[in-house]
Amino acid sequence: MKSLSEIETTSKRASRAAGFSWGIAEEVGKCIRLLELFGLPGIKNLNEYLDNREIENFETLFSISKNNKSSAKFFCPINLGVNFLDQVKKLEKFNNISFEKIAYPILLIPFLSRSSEIVGKRISFNFDENNFLLNFNINISSNFLKKEFPSVAKSVEINFLENEDSFSNKDWSSLYALSEDTFVEETDSLKQGAAGAGLTDND
Amino acid sequence: MKVALRSPNTIMKLSRLGSFHQSKLSFLRSFLSEFKDWEYERNLFDLDKDGFGVAIYSFKKRDRVYSLICFANKISDNERSDRVIATKWDAAFTLHDGIPNKKDIERLKKEVPRQEVGRLSYKELTLSRANKSVRVFDHVVKCLSNGEQPDLNLLEKVGYLYRTTAVYGSGKFGLADRFRIKNRAEINGPFRLEMMLVYLVRQFTFDQVNHVAKNKNPKKAVKLDLKICKNLGIGNSTGLGMAPFIVNHPTLLNNWILCRETALKKIREIKKVKESDSKLFKECVKNSIKNIISWNTESEYQLKKIRDLSKDVDRFITFLEKNFDFKKDYPFNEIYIWLEKETCDECIEYIVSIMMEPYSDIVQPLVKKMSSEEEKYFNIPTDRTVEELKTILEKKYPDILTINFSNKQNFKKFWFISKNKEEPRIADRFEEHGSDLEQPLAIARDIKELYDKLLLSKNSLTIDEFLIDNSDLRHVVRRAFIIEKFPYSEIQDNTISENTVPIDMLRLKLSFFGALKFDPRSDKWLRICMFQGAPLPHELKNYDEHWVYKS
Numbered sequence: 001m002k003s004l005s006e007i008e009t010t011s012k013r014a015s016r017a018a019g020f021s022w023g024i025a026e027e028v029g030k031c032i033r034l035l036e037l038f039g040l041p042g043i044k045n046l047n048e049y050l051d052n053r054e055i056e057n058f059e060t061l062f063s064i065s066k067n068n069k070s071s072a073k074f075f076c077p078i079n080l081g082v083n084f085l086d087q088v089k090k091l092e093k094f095n096n097i098s099f100e101k102i103a104y105p106i107l108l109i110p111f112l113s114r115s116s117e118i119v120g121k122r123i124s125f126n127f128d129e130n131n132f133l134l135n136f137n138i139n140i141s142s143n144f145l146k147k148e149f150p151s152v153a154k155s156v157e158i159n160f161l162e163n164e165d166s167f168s169n170k171d172w173s174s175l176y177a178l179s180e181d182t183f184v185e186e187t188d189s190l191k192q193g194a195a196g197a198g199l200t201d202n203d
Numbered sequence: 204m205k206v207a208l209r210s211p212n213t214i215m216k217l218s219r220l221g222s223f224h225q226s227k228l229s230f231l232r233s234f235l236s237e238f239k240d241w242e243y244e245r246n247l248f249d250l251d252k253d254g255f256g257v258a259i260y261s262f263k264k265r266d267r268v269y270s271l272i273c274f275a276n277k278i279s280d281n282e283r284s285d286r287v288i289a290t291k292w293d294a295a296f297t298l299h300d301g302i303p304n305k306k307d308i309e310r311l312k313k314e315v316p317r318q319e320v321g322r323l324s325y326k327e328l329t330l331s332r333a334n335k336s337v338r339v340f341d342h343v344v345k346c347l348s349n350g351e352q353p354d355l356n357l358l359e360k361v362g363y364l365y366r367t368t369a370v371y372g373s374g375k376f377g378l379a380d381r382f383r384i385k386n387r388a389e390i391n392g393p394f395r396l397e398m399m400l401v402y403l404v405r406q407f408t409f410d411q412v413n414h415v416a417k418n419k420n421p422k423k424a425v426k427l428d429l430k431i432c433k434n435l436g437i438g439n440s441t442g443l444g445m446a447p448f449i450v451n452h453p454t455l456l457n458n459w460i461l462c463r464e465t466a467l468k469k470i471r472e473i474k475k476v477k478e479s480d481s482k483l484f485k486e487c488v489k490n491s492i493k494n495i496i497s498w499n500t501e502s503e504y505q506l507k508k509i510r511d512l513s514k515d516v517d518r519f520i521t522f523l524e525k526n527f528d529f530k531k532d533y534p535f536n537e538i539y540i541w542l543e544k545e546t547c548d549e550c551i552e553y554i555v556s557i558m559m560e561p562y563s564d565i566v567q568p569l570v571k572k573m574s575s576e577e578e579k580y581f582n583i584p585t586d587r588t589v590e591e592l593k594t595i596l597e598k599k600y601p602d603i604l605t606i607n608f609s610n611k612q613n614f615k616k617f618w619f620i621s622k623n624k625e626e627p628r629i630a631d632r633f634e635e636h637g638s639d640l641e642q643p644l645a646i647a648r649d650i651k652e653l654y655d656k657l658l659l660s661k662n663s664l665t666i667d668e669f670l671i672d673n674s675d676l677r678h679v680v681r682r683a684f685i686i687e688k689f690p691y692s693e694i695q696d697n698t699i700s701e702n703t704v705p706i707d708m709l710r711l712k713l714s715f716f717g718a719l720k721f722d723p724r725s726d727k728w729l730r731i732c733m734f735q736g737a738p739l740p741h742e743l744k745n746y747d748e749h750w751v752y753k754s
Contacts, residue, residue: 001324004382005374013620022643023677030581062671086585086667118582 008033011046018050020078027082031110038113038140040106041149048151049077049104058103063087066094074103074152081111088115096159102127105153112158113137122161127153204533206471208464208690212601215460215695221707222508222548225751226556227566228462228573229717231733232751234398235743236570237389238262243740245410246302250275252418254411257308260403267389269328269396270299271403272308274316275411283334285368285440292318292332294365294407298400300326300379318369319624323377329400330378333365333408336438340364340412343427347416350423352431359434360499362720362732364408366438370397385574393455393573394716405437405734429739434754436735439718442728443627446708447618450644450694453682455575457689459715462569463555464691469565470558471536480561481529487560487752488520491553494719494752502723504704508549515550560749580688583681589669590662592683596654599686602695603647604654612701618644629705629727647697649679719751 012029016022028046035042058076061068064087068075080102084091091097102108105127116123117137125132128150132142165172186194213219225232241262250256258273275294282291295316299307307326314321318332339353339361346353372394374380390396409432417424449456495513500506522541531537535558542551559566596604608614617638621628632638643649653676660669670677686692697703706723713721718731736754738746747753 001377003325003374003377004380006377021675021677023679023681024674026581026678026681030578083667083671086583086670089586090667114582 004033007036034110045104045106068099070101074101077104077107081108085111092119099156102153106149124159127156206468211690217696217707219548220711222552223714224553224556225717227559230394231398231717233392233570234395239743254415273407293335295332297327298329325379327378328396329372331367331370333367343412344416348420348424350425363436363438368440372397436732439731445712447627453685453692454577457692458573458575460691474532476534483561487557490752498720500722505723511547512549515546585667587666589660589664593657595683595687608648615701616699618642643678645699653679
C-alpha cells in the first residue's frame with residue numbers, strides 16, 4: 001500500500017513534469033492526497049488526465065462567473081479547481097454556479113472540499129445525476145457508488161449551502177425534552193446556595 | 204525587563220544556523236525524557252556465532268508497544284559503503300508499531316534489508332540501516348574475546364561501533380503516515396520515533412559485539428564495560444537529503460527556532476539567578492571543554508570553527524571567573540550581550556545551548572510546541588492585496604530583496620533530484636545539465652522575482668487576480684503568507700549562491716536532533732555522533748539529564 005505522503009509527493013512531481021508551475025503542482029499533490037484519503041480514485045484519474053492533457057488541450061477559465069460555458073472543448077479541472085479555490089470568497093455570493101463540460105470532474109472535488117472549509121459552508125457538487133456533498137473538508141458524502149468515475153461531466157452545478165439545521169424543530173424539541181431528564185429541579189434552597197452569584201446584582 | 208526575541212534576519216542566516224549546537228530542546232534528549240519510565244526489553248536475540256540474524260527490542264507502556272526489529276547480515280568489505288548508492292548494509296532496522304508476529308518478521312526479513320527498494324506497511328513507523336565501523340568493531344571483538352577491554356583512545360576517536368546512513372519515517376516506502384499516530388501523547392515532538400530507533404540500535408551494537416566476542420572465545424571473553432558502552436554513541440553519515448527538508452517544512456522550522464529563541468529570551472529575563480542554577484551552568488560550560496577537545500575532524504572548515512570555539516569558550520570561562528557576578532540582576536542577559544560583542548557565532552550558539560541546562564521549567568513546555576500542523580497553513584489567503592503582500596516581503600525578507608540576481612555568482616548553483624537515487628543534489632548550473640528541472644528551493648531568488656512583479660502590479664489587486672498571470676510564483680506567494688505568521692520559517696539567505704555551504708543546512712537540522720561532533724567530509728556531507736554519553740536502557744529510570752556535559 002502506498003502512503004499518503006508518497007501519493008502527495010508523486011502527484012506533485014508528476015504535475016510539475018506535465019508542465020504545471022511548482023505552486024499549482026503543490027495544490028494538485030495536496031488534492032490527490034485528499035481524494036485518496038476519502039477513498040476516491042485520485043491517482044487513477046490524475047494519471048488519465050495527465051495522459052490526455054496534451055491531446056485534448058483542455059479549456060482554461062480564469063475568471064469564474066455564475067454560468068460558465070466552454071467552447072467545443074472541456075474545461076480543465078485543475079485550472080478550474082485552483083481558480084475556484086482562489087476566488088471562492090467572491091464566488092460564494094452567487095450561491096449556485098453552473099458549468100458546462102468539465103473533464104475529469106473528480107479532480108475538481110478536492111478543490112471544492114477545501115473551498116468548503118475556507119467559506120465555512122457545505123458545498124454540493126452535482127453533475128449528470130451524481131451528487132456529492134462536501135462537508136467542510138472533513139468528509140465527502142455521495143450517492144456515487146460506481147467504481148468507474150466518468151471522465152467527463154456535461155452539466156455541472158455547484159451550490160453553497162446555507163448553514164441551516166438538517167432537522168425539524170419538532171425533532172429538536174423532542175430530543176431536547178428528553179435531554180432535560182438529566183437536569184435537577186431546583187428547590188428554593190438550591191437556588192440560594194448552589195450557584196456562586198447573589199440573587200440581585202444591584203450593588 | 205522585557206528582552207526581545209532575536210531577529211530572524213540575524214539568526215536565520217546560513218552561517219549562524221550552521222553554528223547551532225544540541226540543547227535540552229534537542230529531539231534525542233526529549234525522547235529520553237519522554238520514554239524514561241517505559242519498560243525496555245530485549246525480546247529476541249537470535250544471532251549466529253558471527254553475529255548475523257534477527258533481534259528485537261521494545262519499549263512498552265500499558266497497551267502500547269514499539270518494537271525495533273534488527274536484521275544483521277553478512278556483507279563483504281567491498282560492498283560496504285555509507286553513500287546512498289549502497290545496496291547492502293551490515294544491519295537494517297525497522298520500528299514496528301506493536302508486537303510483530305512471525306508473519307510480520309518473515310515479511311520484514313525480505314523487505315527491510317532492501318531499504319529504499321523494499322516495501323514497508325502502515326504497521327512500520329521508521330526504517331534505517333547501518334554499517335560497522337569495521338576498524339573499531341573488529342578491535343573491540345578481538346579485545347573482549349581475549350578477556351580485555353578495548354583501547355579507549357581508538358574508541359574516543361571514532362565514538363561508535365556502527366553508523367547509520369539514513370533514517371526514514373513519515374510515509375516513506377510505505378511506512379505509516381504521520382496522521383495515523385500524531386495524536387499519541389508520547390510522540391508529541393518531532394522525530395521522536397526516529398530517535399527511538401537510533402537509541403535501540405545503539406543497544407543492539409553493544410549486544411552484538413559482546414555476542415560475537417563470546418562466541419569467538421567462550422571461556423575467556425568479557426563483556427564490554429558499561430562505562431565504555433555509555434561513552435559510545437551511534438554514528439551517522441548524512442548527505443544533502445536533509446537540506447530540502449528545512450525549506451519544505453517552513454512552519455516546522457519556525458517552531459523549532461522559535462522555541463529555542465523563546466527559551467533564550469526567558470532565560471535572559473530572569474532577574475535573580477539561583478546559586479544552584481549558576482553553579483550548574485558554570486559546571487556544564489567547563490565540562491563541555493571535553494566535548495570540544497575530543498571533537499575530531501579533518502575538515503579545515505570545521506577545524507577553524509572548533510579552534511575559534513575553543514578559544515572563545517576559554518575566554519568566556521575567564522570572563523565568568525574573573526569579571527562576572529551572578530548576583531547582579533539579569534545576569535544571563537549580560538552574559539548574552541558579552542557573547543555577542545566578544546565571541547564568534549559558533550561560541551554564541553554553544554553557550555546559548557548551555558544556558559538552557561538549569562531551566563527545565565522553561566524548556567519542557569517548549570518541547571511540546573516543536574511539532575506543526577502544516578496543513579493548516581497551506582491555503583493562500585487570496586482575498587489579501589498586492590499592497591499587503593509587498594509589505595510582508597519588505598518586512599520579512601529585507602536582506603534577500605537586496606541580492607542582485609542578475610549577477611551570475613548569485614544563482615550559480617541549482618538543486619535537483621537525482622534520477623537514480625531520488626535524492627536531492629546541488630550542482631553548478633553553468634557547467635552541468637539539468638537546471639531546467641530545478642527544484643523549488645531557490646526561495647531567495649523567487650521571492651526577489653515576486654517582489655519585482657509586485658512592484659509592477661496595482662496595489663489594490665487581490666492575490667487571486669495577481670496569481671492568474673503569475674502562476675509560476677504561486678509557491679513563494681504561499682511562503683510569504685506563512686512567514687507573516689511564522690517569523691523563523693525561512694532561511695534568510697541565498698541557497699543557490701556560489702558561496703552557499705550546504706552542510707550549514709544539515710548542521711541546523713542535526714543540532715535539533717541532538718547530534719554532537721559534526722565532522723564535515725566535504726561541503727555536501729558530514730558525519731556526526733548521536734547518544735554518545737547517553738544513559739543506557741537499564742539506567743533510564745533515573746539518569747542525569749545533563750549527561751551531555753558529564754560523560
